[in-house]
Amino acid sequence: MTSVDRRDFVRLNAAALAGAVLIPTPLRGGEPGTGTRRPAPSGNRSPGFYRFGLGDTEITVLSDGHFHFPIELIAVDDPLDVMAFDVDPERREEYFRSNLFPVDHIPLQASPILIDSGDRRTLVDSGFGAGPDSPPTGGRLSSSLAAAGVPPESIDTVILTHAHPDHLGGLLDPQTGAPAFRDAEVLISEREFEFWTGEEAPAALEPDFEAEPLLAAARGVLGALEDRVRTIRSDEEVATGIRSIPSPGHTPGHIALGVESRGHELLIVGDAVVATHVSFEHPEWHLFTDIDREEGVRSRRRLLDRAATDEMLILGFHFPFPGLGYALEHGDAYRWHPAGWNVLS
Ligand SMILES: [Zn+2]
Known part of the structure; x- marks a missing residue:
């Protein structure tokens, strides 16, 4: 110098x-x-809602918040067992670290979806609900609905992809126990309903899962809403432009949903495809939380193959918000390609 x-x-x-x-x-x-x-930090990091058009239908992704997968409820020692069970520990740790994903906990988001066809409002899944057993950072669906300008009583139908607590907990008002969506019918696949309310679940869940809280949540909500629950087949048109797609494995009666309007197609994958990294890049890796893990692999591959072939938009309940993108074929697996703001109408 x-x-x-x-x-x-x-x-x-x-x-x-x-x-x-x-x-x-x-x-x-x-x-x-x-x-x-x-302002003091509020800790509120819920992103609210994200809305886009699909043909004549309006889709709103609603954040229920985020949470860390409660591994104490399942029989694993290492958090990486959750999404990569039966995979060599060194290999999977290298995979998670190189993708900058934590190796000591599993962060997930939860995002129910509203399908508004103009004459009908259909909510897909309902989040945790704001009850005492919900994670403190979850159960925010009602505030996201309010932010999106959607009164709960305007919802005509709720479709459940499956009956886990993070998907059906929001169906009941945590204070009163009354239906959170006063005028809504609740649709669930026949197989899923039978599994959780019948004899089969306790034995199928043990010893991998702590069965009691799962059973209590499913039976409590489905029981309380008995008069408004309607069972559907896993492969039928459940409403105009909305089709159930069988995708068992995560649970025996899990369904994905295909939404179509004026030639535009959206695939709602629920928990059949749980993450944007492992589930796409290693769909063959076992998810511990799939009740039937081999069947989970088959369903995941079938959905991703269809989405990649038909270039369908995908929405994932647990993906990073808003969880909207495409599957691209990559070798014998796939790659997640998030949809940009500009892609959508
Ligand atoms: Zn889930």
Whole structure:
């Protein structure tokens, strides 16, 4: 540095320092005792809603919040067992680390979906609900609906992809136990309903899952809503432009949903495809939380193959919000390609 450069350097820095002194205190923010107002962190990081058009239908993704998978409820020692069970520990750890995913916990989001066809509002899954057993960062569907301007009583139908607590817990008002969606009919696949309400579930869940909380949630909600639950087949048109697609494995009666309007197609995968990394890049890796893991692999591959071949938009309940994108074929697996804001009408 020459002496002239040095002088300029010192002068410029002096000016910068003087400038810093002149910055109004509120813009610098927050020193205690200065009288500035900086809101305390609320911890509320729920992103609200994301809306887009699909032909004549309007789709709104609604955040129920986020949570860390409660591994204490399943029989695993290592959090990576959740999404990569039976995979060599070194191999999977290298995979998670190289993708910058944590290896000591499993962060997930939860995002129910509203399908508004103009004359009918259909909600797909309902999140955790804001009850005492829900994660403190979950159960935010009602505030996301309010933010999106959708009164709960305007919902005509709720379709459940399956009967896990993070998908059906929001069907009941946590204070009163009354239906959270006063005028809505609740659709669930016949197979799923039979599994959770019949004799089969306890033995199928043990010893891998702590059965009691899962059973209590499914039976409690489905029992309370008995008079408004209608069972559907796993492969039928359940409403105009909405088709159930069998995708067993995660649970025996799990369904995905195909939504179509004026030639535009959307595939709602539920928990048949749970993550945008492992589930796409290693669909053959076993998800511990699939009740039938081999069947889970087959369903995952079938859905991703269809989505990739037909270039269908995909929405995933547990994907990073809003969880909207495409599957691209990549070797004998797939790659997640998120849809940009500009892609959609
Ligand atoms: Zn789930």
